[in-house]
Amino acid sequence: VGFRAAAAAAATGGSGGVSGLSYGAHAAIASAVGFLFLGGGTMTFSTDNASVAALWMATYPRFPQNASDNRCHLQAFRHLYALAARKRLLRAVDAKSGVDVTAPVEMRVRSGLPR
Helix, strand or coil: CHHHHHHHHHCCCCCCCCCCCCHHHHHHHHHHHHHHCHHHHCEEECCCHHHHHHHHHHCCCCCCCCCCCCCCCCHHHHHHHHHCEEECCCCCECCCCCCECCCCCCCECCCCCEC
16 A cells, blocks of 8 residues: 555656655755755855855756756756865864864854854
C-alpha cells in the first residue's frame, strides 16, 4: 500500500508527493541548509559584485517541478554558489612553532557591544 501511494504521488508530476512539498521546495530547503553549514562552519559568502551575481543565479527563484525539469533553471546554475564561498576562519597560531594555541578573543559588532 505504501509503495502504491508513493508511486501515485510521484506520477502527478512533482505536485507534492507524499510529503506535500514539490521537488523545487526540497531543492530550496537543501540549498538553505547547505548554505547555513557552508564548509562545516568555516566558510561564508563574499559580498563583492561577482559573488552576489553568482549567488543570485544559484538561488534563482524558479525552482524545478521535478528532477528532469531544466526549462526555468539549469541544474548547473545551482553550483555557482561555490564561486562566492570564501574561507573565514580565525585561528590562533604560535608564531615560532606554528602550532594552534588557545587565546582569549573579544569581538565587537557594529553596535560596539562586546560579544
